[in-house]
Amino acid sequence: MRRLTPYLLALPSWMWLAIFLVVPLAAMASVSLQTGNVIDGFVMTFSFGNYGDALGTYSTQLVRSLGYGATATAAMLVIGYPVAYWIAFKGGSRKSVYLFLLLLPFFVSFVLRTISWGFLLADDGIVLGTLKSWGVLSADFHVLATSFAVIAGLTYNWLPFMILPIYVSLERVDPRLVEAAQDLYATRGTAFRKVVLPLSLPGVFAGVLMTFVPATADPVNAQVLGGTGNTMIGNIIQTEYLVNNDYPTASALSFTLMAVLLVGIFVYARVLGTENVLEAAAR
């Protein structure tokens, strides 16, 4: 009995996963191969052509999404790593305060936060309006409805998910290791490059995973900040599903996105696999 206990304890979560992840996925897989319309109903026809059609029509948006996701993730890494470093090594007794401040925006809904960014970046809003009235920017300068606005929004919205895992891995780095490196003739820069950075890579790895995937699939930022020319794959899926009621196309696109992300992650893990990264850093 005792030997079974851990399995029994894990049973609810397994059932949760089975019911709310596997079942919908299976349903979605089935829908993606059906044909028909919302009035006459959909029938299973094993039409793998759905995938080809969807991809042919929306490859631009898919590629754009991956590009935006990757750019935003890179921006988050550049902005987030120093923040995590600063909190971990210089935060002192106020670490938890800084972490709380970092999470404070989450007390406001995701959509509302994005809309308020829309206000901030509006053509005559607080920032641009002021700069324009000072004559710093020309009157027709705009940020909204550009790819910059979408990427900035994605970066802002997912930044804490980059910072937190990096912070956790940096927090575990014993400051004495840095001292040891310096004692062994390394400059501060070398000590960081040879010791701190390699030891924080698992956090970077996790941070990239936790931000790239949702940022790439996100529909809200493109919708609120992107205007018409910056539609991402998330918006297409949403429209196909909720507006056009073309469930097979929406499902096929969802699966395609999932497959692309999974392959991407797999390649990323193989190329930058934590163990390999650590080996490389030691050289």
Add this chain to the structure above:
Amino acid sequence: MADQSPIDTPTDRAIELEDVLKEYVSHGEVVQAVKGVTLDIAEGEFFSLLGPSGCGKTTTMRMIAGFEEPSKGVIRLHGRDVTDVPPNKRDVNMVFQSYALFPHMSVWDNVAFGLKQKKTSREEIKRRVGEMLEIVDLTGREKRRPREMSGGQQQRVALARALVNRPRALLLDEPLGALDLKLRQAMQLELKRIQREVGITFVYVTHDQNEALTMSDRIAVMKDGLIEQLAGPREIYERPATTFVAGFIGTSNLLTGTATGGVLKVGEGRVLVPGKEGEVSVTVRPEKITLAKQEPSGDVSALPGTVSEVVYLGTYNSYAVRLADGDEITVFEQNAHDATVTAERGDSVWLSWQAQHSYVMGS
């Protein structure tokens, strides 16, 4: 008794501290961790900083390594003022408490780290790391990660990582603290052997008096940021300069009172304190005291008492003897060939020792 250690007056000075002071601000209050320490450490010497936690010994060592900057005073390494020199530009290496080995590197890469930073040639790194691993008996374990090794092995990696750079001085911060007793004793001998082999100055921080006595040429006993006594192990043990040193190093008995005519009266007994007058405190080591059933004759210190405890400790017996005034005196008696005890619990006995074994502090 004079100190027998070969280095009593440092000739070639490896490390000099001149009135070094370290202040911290903690919760808005200035705390002095080190309150003006002056010492010279000779080339090739095994020097220990000994004291209880919070005495400033680790801060002193960290200032020698360059991790802390003194608030006042001068630090010289081989005559060169390094007070403001960062740790990576100092010719000393440190063995950290709990080792601070790089967990993401193999044993080989850990040991080679310093040489790589110094841009040593590939062939020389290979040769020197190989040699060093041989000295610390880790040949064949080059590819292991630190976490795959035992505490003792990690300890030796840490030692090799520092020594491979051939520093002018090696700093060791409680390096054996994490090991169990048997391993610690083995490593003490090992450290001594390695120090003889490489001939480098060792500065050793410890709170373990046995460790310091076993290994050191000289010991600085510290308390509250100051050096209480700086001398060879024999002198520190036989001639403690203060009551604190007497109490901290080994076991000792302390008797206090007012002396008249060179004699301190304690109940029916007497303690000889030649040439002393007035308030005195007398320290006497347990192994210097003889235990007898009869009152001893002759020119010795003698005190009557009652045995309150006898503990058999293998190589010796330990007695606790209660004096008339309630003070308890510890006496060690070598376990001789007949393996009998001189007295049992409750016996009335006389304690005696020669005047030279009393260490008297006071006027």
